[in-house]
Amino acid sequence: MYVKIEGINKSFLDEKNQPIKVLEDINIDIDKGSFVSIVGPSGCGKSTLLYLIAGLEQTDTGSIYVNGKKVTKPGPDRVVVFQEDGLFPWLTVLENIMYGLKLKNIPITTAKEKALDILKLVHLSKYSQSYPHQLSGGMKQRVAIARSLVTEPDILLMDEPFSALDEQTRMVLHHELLEIWKKTKVTIFFITHNIREAVQLSEKVIVFATRPGQIKETFTITTTKDGMMPDSITLNTEQKILAILQSEIVKVLKEEMGDDYSLKTNQLHHSDRNDLGSHI
Numbered sequence: 001m002y003v004k005i006e007g008i009n010k011s012f013l014d015e016k017n018q019p020i021k022v023l024e025d026i027n028i029d030i031d032k033g034s035f036v037s038i039v040g041p042s043g044c045g046k047s048t049l050l051y052l053i054a055g056l057e058q059t060d061t062g063s064i065y066v067n068g069k070k071v072t073k074p075g076p077d078r079v080v081v082f083q084e085d086g087l088f089p090w091l092t093v094l095e096n097i098m099y100g101l102k103l104k105n106i107p108i109t110t111a112k113e114k115a116l117d118i119l120k121l122v123h124l125s126k127y128s129q130s131y132p133h134q135l136s137g138g139m140k141q142r143v144a145i146a147r148s149l150v151t152e153p154d155i156l157l158m159d160e161p162f163s164a165l166d167e168q169t170r171m172v173l174h175h176e177l178l179e180i181w182k183k184t185k186v187t188i189f190f191i192t193h194n195i196r197e198a199v200q201l202s203e204k205v206i207v208f209a210t211r212p213g214q215i216k217e218t219f220t221i222t223t224t225k226d227g228m229m230p231d232s233i234t235l236n237t238e239q240k241i242l243a244i245l246q247s248e249i250v251k252v253l254k255e256e257m258g259d260d261y262s263l264k265t266n267q268l269h270h271s272d273r274n275d276l277g278s279h280i
């Protein structure tokens with residue numbers, strides 16, 4: 001198994017120094033080159049799990065192995081792509097992409113060659129000399145993805161990377177991300193609130209229950225992936241996941257707003273083919 005997440009438990013201290021359990025007995029196996037998504041209610045520990053894999057947080061108990069090696073700290077084999085692009089505004093697109101290579105002391109000509117290659121992959125060659133403020137949100141996020149890929153990591157850890165983008169741009173980026181995934185064979189671990197996004201992009205969707213985050217159900221998605229219009233299998237799986245999450249979200253809301261809170265079903269959004277689908 002390429003990534004093995006074994007018996008993870010994780011707590012944080014709240015403002016009164018009391019431990020709050022965020023993840024409970026999480027076990028996940030991820031194949032090399034696969035695309036796995038996590039969906040779940042807000043606060044169920046999705047980002048925490050991603051940071052644990054990245055080595056940015058430590059487990060209380062349990063271990064994570066990548067390629068047989070225990071994760072204890074961040075490493076060049078794992079890079080995180082955040083919701084915000086995090087580009088340096090004073091550097092051009094090309095310089096932003098070359099930045100990580102410079103830190104690794106890669107000779108400038110090789111770094112430039114690699115950066116230009118990766119820019120081609122995200123279809124932004126024309127913008128190599130532009131500055132981030134001259135690009136749209138979607139373009140900036142493509143640069144951020146290119147910057148993550150240029151150091152040739154084995155795993156892309158993506159934390160809601162498209163949630164700040166409009167729906168049309170998201171659709172384009174879905175298509176692009178799938179192309180990149182197929183070409184580079186990078187392993188992708190993807191967190192999203194958008195159920196359709198998860199189902200359309202991933203081979204495996206893991207649904208988390210509310211805090212402490214536990215795995216509620218895992219779906220294997222076998223449809224051909226092109227990021228375009230959803231087929232009936234996608235829509236059907238989306239409905240199933242939405243139904244599971246509805247009961248989990250009611251639990252969260254009751255915890256936050258009191259037992260008499262009731263959720264009207266139309267407060268959770270489901271639609272068919274005309275937009276990007278159900279989100280939570």
Ligand SMILES: Nc1ncnc2c1ncn2[C@@H]1O[C@H](COP(=O)(O)OP(=O)(O)OP(=O)(O)O)[C@@H](O)[C@H]1O
Pocket residue numbers: 012013014022040041042043044045046047048049
């Ligand atoms: N460093 C920290 N210190 C204390 N509590 C934390 C810390 N990081 C996360 N938490 C708490 O852990 C819980 C899980 O947070 P996390 O961000 O992993 O959830 P999430 O499922 O990604 O949420 P969302 O979908 O809203 O982004 C939350 O209650 C959060 O406040």
